[in-house]
Amino acid sequence: MGCVTGKLDVDLERVVAAVEALGKSITVDQTLSRCTVCGRPQWVLALAP
Numbered sequence: 905m906g907c908v909t910g911k912l913d914v915d916l917e918r919v920v921a922a923v924e925a926l927g928k929s930i931t932v933d934q935t936l937s938r939c940t941v942c943g944r945p946q947w948v949l950a951l952a953p
Contacts, residue, residue: 905949907941923949 905919912919926932931952938945 907939911941926951 905916905923909916909919923932933950933952934947935950936945937948937950939948
């Protein structure tokens with residue numbers, strides 16, 4: 905989520921609130937993967953298939 909906050913220029917609390925709201929209607933997975941923003945391997949969030 906840290907990379908998203910920088911890219912979108914919003915604070916972490918707002919991103920967390922958005923992910924929590926999304927999680928109420930769809931499944932959000934957290935996996936160890938390569939970040940599409942910075943390219944580093946780390947915990948990333950993705951919409952479940």
